[in-house]
Amino acid sequence: MSRIIEGLSYSESHEWVKVDGDIATIGISDFAQKSMGSIVYVDMPEEDDRIEQNEEFGAVESVKAASDLYSPVSGVVTERNAALEDEPGLLNKDPYTNWIIRVRMDNPAEIEALMDAAAYSEFVAGQE
Amino acid sequence: MENLKETCLYDSHLALGAQMSPFGGFIMPIQYSGIIPEHNAVRQHCGMFDVSHMGEISVSGPDAAAFLDYIFTNDVSGLEPWHARYGMMLYPDGGVVDDLLVYRLDAPGSYMLVVNASNIEKDFEWICAAAAGRDVQVKDRSGDFGQIALQGPDSEAVAAKELGMDLSSLVFYTFCETEFEGEKVVASRSGYTGEDGFEFYGSPSVIRRIWSALLAAKVTPCGLGCRDTLRFEAGLPLYGHELGPDISPLEAGLGIFVKTSKPDFIGKSAVLALKEAGLERKLVGIELQDKAVPRAGYPVEHDSAQVGTVTTGYISISTGKSVCMAFIDTAFAEKGTMVGVRIRRKLFPGTVCARRFYECRYRK
Numbered sequence: 151m152s153r154i155i156e157g158l159s160y161s162e163s164h165e166w167v168k169v170d171g172d173i174a175t176i177g178i179s180d181f182a183q184k185s186m187g188s189i190v191y192v193d194m195p196e197e198d199d200r201i202e203q204n205e206e207f208g209a210v211e212s213v214k215a216a217s218d219l220y221s222p223v224s225g226v227v228t229e230r231n232a233a234l235e236d237e238p239g240l241l242n243k244d245p246y247t248n249w250i251i252r253v254r255m256d257n258p259a260e261i262e263a264l265m266d267a268a269a270y271s272e273f274v275a276g277q278e
Numbered sequence: 279m280e281n282l283k284e285t286c287l288y289d290s291h292l293a294l295g296a297q298m299s300p301f302g303g304f305i306m307p308i309q310y311s312g313i314i315p316e317h318n319a320v321r322q323h324c325g326m327f328d329v330s331h332m333g334e335i336s337v338s339g340p341d342a343a344a345f346l347d348y349i350f351t352n353d354v355s356g357l358e359p360w361h362a363r364y365g366m367m368l369y370p371d372g373g374v375v376d377d378l379l380v381y382r383l384d385a386p387g388s389y390m391l392v393v394n395a396s397n398i399e400k401d402f403e404w405i406c407a408a409a410a411g412r413d414v415q416v417k418d419r420s421g422d423f424g425q426i427a428l429q430g431p432d433s434e435a436v437a438a439k440e441l442g443m444d445l446s447s448l449v450f451y452t453f454c455e456t457e458f459e460g461e462k463v464v465a466s467r468s469g470y471t472g473e474d475g476f477e478f479y480g481s482p483s484v485i486r487r488i489w490s491a492l493l494a495a496k497v498t499p500c501g502l503g504c505r506d507t508l509r510f511e512a513g514l515p516l517y518g519h520e521l522g523p524d525i526s527p528l529e530a531g532l533g534i535f536v537k538t539s540k541p542d543f544i545g546k547s548a549v550l551a552l553k554e555a556g557l558e559r560k561l562v563g564i565e566l567q568d569k570a571v572p573r574a575g576y577p578v579e580h581d582s583a584q585v586g587t588v589t590t591g592y593i594s595i596s597t598g599k600s601v602c603m604a605f606i607d608t609a610f611a612e613k614g615t616m617v618g619v620r621i622r623r624k625l626f627p628g629t630v631c632a633r634r635f636y637e638c639r640y641r642k
Contacts, residue, residue: 187309187313188313190571190593191569191570191593193621193622193624209622211571213503213507213592213593214308214503214506216571235569
């Protein structure tokens, strides 16, 4: 069973979002890191890059495969988690404290399209 | 979905909780504990692979040596009993049917060919068609054998201690007949990881017992995932990536396994013509400056133009470097040439280098 945290919003492509005002912190779920295996590289956008909801903004790579990251929200990247450049395996250790990017959202209402923890639990149960 | 075949060790893979995936018509273990720990086990100690999916085709008869010299690029007539050689079978146009090992068995005129799982049927038909009118018997023996590869610097000691096999007299690419618990096993000092090691061929039942004995001795079971990262670092080609019907062995840098001094073999005139004309592309290594993962199919660029394509790439588990093998236009194949690999949107600068990223440790 993969870990799911209350109070976060989740996408069907297994990203999580934590909202603080108009800033969204984005990462990948425990289900995502488990299904990928050892993560060896995280391709992140640069600060000030624009990203759009449901569009690819980077990738997480295991030894064997690359998995695209899809943005749960639209906006401008304010921060990237530089720690992942040297230690991408942090996403395996704890995918919820180790976020990937922070975004200043254009429209915080976009969050409403995402799942809460209960809905995501059910969604993941259908895939496990 | 095609009907996937199971190897004789299938039940053990499930019991070990392996992640299973289709490969070459079989359902095979990709990883057990993880690609990285399995890779490191082989480099540092030893690990074992179920390679029972590989095909075995026997060729025997008075004309066998001459026949194999005609369908295989390497020299077979000069091969002594208990020795093996690597090479390829070519199409008349010089493309590769398959890459394989030819073992010369002890009985006169008796050979065993070990071929890629995905090519077993194609190879068998190809060999049978070529054998028409010749005094040879060709048999697909793939179902009769299981195969385990024990790979890594500790392999010889582990075989002695856990399997009771003294294989110290074998050097790389030689083999012998031995036994395990009274049943016949062929042990070959060979493998596809860049490490010393052995490949054991035997009946499914003895292969299962060897596997269990090695498991009980805590030898790390390794999947096809790390088999690929290991062979890649050692600069060894994989059919479908660095070899194929549209690739010449010369382009893949495997000319030393193509003996154009032999009187004739299928594909020889195409090889000679290509040598005469010069290669348009070559297989090279590329090392990227920054960390990123160059994967098969990604374009290699120079001055905004595509000059090549990646065939296999990884962040090397042994060295931590971002490296790949790629076919590249000959004009850019010189070591030290600056090129770029396009990974998604970004171009990552790199340098052409040798395509072996790891110093192989064979017991010669």
